[in-house]
Amino acid sequence: MSLEIWARTSGPIDTQRLAAAVADLLENGDLLVLAGDLGAGKTCFTQGIGQALGIDQRITSPTFTLANHYQGRLELNHLDVYRIEQLSDSLDLDLPELLETGVTVIEWGEQLTPELPSSHLNVKLLLDGPTDDHRRLSFSSDGVAWAGRWDALAAALEEWAEQ
Ligand code: ADP
Numbered sequence: 001m002s003l004e005i006w007a008r009t010s011g012p013i014d015t016q017r018l019a020a021a022v023a024d025l026l027e028n029g030d031l032l033v034l035a036g037d038l039g040a041g042k043t044c045f046t047q048g049i050g051q052a053l054g055i056d057q058r059i060t061s062p063t064f065t066l067a068n069h070y071q072g073r074l075e076l077n078h079l080d081v082y083r084i085e086q087l088s089d090s091l092d093l094d095l096p097e098l099l100e101t102g103v104t105v106i107e108w109g110e111q112l113t114p115e116l117p118s119s120h121l122n123v124k125l126l127l128d129g130p131t132d133d134h135r136r137l138s139f140s141s142d143g144v145a146w147a148g149r150w151d152a153l154a155a156a157l158e159e160w161a162e163q
Pocket residue numbers: 009010011012013014015036037038039040041042043044045061107132133134135
C-alpha cells in the first residue's frame with residue numbers, strides 16, 4: 001500500500017510547527033527519511049521534531065559528525081548522510097542498533113533506502129511557492145508501520161494540507 005500527503009508551509013517556524021504535529025504521532029523505533037536540496041529545511045524540520053519531543057538542546061546539522069543523539073520523551077537520533085560516499089560507510093553508523101532505540105531522522109537518507117526498513121516515513125521538502133520562505137512537503141510511506149497511523153497523520157497535517 002502506497003500512501004501520500006502533500007502540505008505547504010510559509011516559513012521556518014511554520015515548518016517546525018508542522019514537524020511538531022508529526023512528532024506527536026512518533027513511536028519508539030520510527031524512522032523518518034528526509035529528502036530535499038541543501039537549504040530545503042530538513043534540519044529545520046528536525047528541530048521541530050526535537051522541540052515536540054521536549055529536547056532543550058539546540059539541534060544543529062550533523063553534516064560532519066554524521067549522527068547526533070538527544071534525549072527527550074523519546075530518544076532522537078539525528079543523522080545527515082550527505083557526505084557518505086559509499087554505501088559501505090553507512091555500516092559504520094550501525095543502523096540496525098540505532099533503529100532499536102528511539103526515533104531516527106536521516107537527512108539525505110533516500111540514498112540508503114536499500115539498507116533501510118521499508119516501513120519508514122519519507123518526508124520530501126521542496127522549495128516551491130510564492131516566496132523564498134514557502135515549502136511544499138510530501139509525506140509518503142510504503143510500509144505497515146505507518147498504515148495504521150495514516151488517518152491520524154492526515155488529521156495532524158490538516159492545517160497545512162494542500163487542497
Ligand atoms: P537543510 O537541512 O535541508 O539543508 P536547513 O533546515 O538547514 O536546510 O535550512 C533551511 C533554511 O531555509 C533555513 O535558513 C530556514 O530559515 C530557511 N527557510 C525559509 N523558509 C522555510 C520553510 N518554510 N521551512 C523551512 N526552512 C525555511
